[in-house]
Amino acid sequence: VSGPLPPAAVSRLPRYLRFLEGVAPSVSVVSSEEIAEGSGVSAVQVRKDLSHLGAAGTRGVGYDATSLAKRIGKALGLEDRLGVAIVGAGNLGSALANYQGFEARGFRMVAVYDVDAKRIGPLPNGLDVRHIDRLAPDATGGQISIGIIATPSEAAQFVASLMVEAGIRSILNFAPTELRVPAGVAVRRVDLATELQILSYHLAAG
């Protein structure tokens, strides 16, 4: 009974998953109320979202934490440890490369890519910085599923096109730029200054 999930549900599933991974295996059964509490969402919302995965709980009891986590992971396609490449080895790119959370939450970091020869070589954590020319060969056979753009704005569109060319179909863009990509390529954008501007509004408007 699991058709396509509503976008809003998809964006909340990772939060539930994170909560579940935090409690299991010390706790075996959790209620929607507890999941809600732990992820800042209402309990009804949690149940509604989880119901899209097909019945996953036991009435009168709750959800088995471990099997629910597996189920969410499966729905999100996290079983395969998708390969992730970062383009741009500047401050942000390096910080992302050092971030433990990607590996911890189901991804496989492939390498960082840059145009600048001076930046090429291994990072302190062992991850390689390689020349951008190696992106396409490294991506063959679907070895890179997700590309992260951490370059200056001016380079973002060029890098995006390179990624698409290399067969990458999901892009996370940290440059504050509208990317043009063909249909079928998913782009998400994290715009840091925009986040501050939204907070600014809340201060101004009360």
Added chain:
Amino acid sequence: VSGPLPPAAVSRLPRYLRFLEGVAPSVSVVSSEEIAEGSGVSAVQVRKDLSHLGAAGTRGVGYDATSLAKRIGKALGLEDRLGVAIVGAGNLGSALANYQGFEARGFRMVAVYDVDAKRIGPLPNGLDVRHIDRLAPDATGGQISIGIIATPSEAAQFVASLMVEAGIRSILNFAPTELRVPAGVAVRRVDLATELQILSYHLAAG
């Protein structure tokens, strides 16, 4: 006629603003169609969002880029160059401290704060890393409007409470943690691994 803006409109205004700042002053008048094109939103959506600011365009002509940018900036409360503090001088915190975009888009970086004495001192770009104990004194008189949490997850709640204590009422949280804050404090969260997991779903579901 400008009551409170719908949240969805608030989150799009920064994108319009960025586009406008990119074209003005070389272009003086833009249509909703052009703004839409430049910010990846439909033209009707643009007009609807802008109408919340009160009539800002000229029928048959379009919007004056400069005055519209001012108007959006005013609505978002960007006129005052709000002070921003980063807590956590690790990889991510340092990358954020070096990021040009915050100053470029209307904010004033105050300093970075950390518990670790070894990290204290000026960064390459001139911004200070100070001991966390200095956060509260530095924040007096509203000198710090927005706090950015770039610490490990374990420290996030502690830092958030410290910020609230210091009178900071807007928090941008990069730690994948649910923060407990009193009513009246706005929290936005940027969860990097969650972004990848959402992209993963798109790959899995097609």
Added chain:
DNA sequence: TAGATTGTTAATCGATTAACAATC
């Protein structure tokens, strides 16, 4: 059986889109 909690169906709410009137 009684208590607890899920999962579904219906109601409400808000956001997006469509249609069109206003006006430069």
Added chain:
DNA sequence: TAGATTGTTAATCGATTAACAATC
């Protein structure tokens, strides 16, 4: 006046919440 484009009102759509039936 005719063409262009805004801004508003109404219609549609989707997401959230409420109510409740199902069932452990």
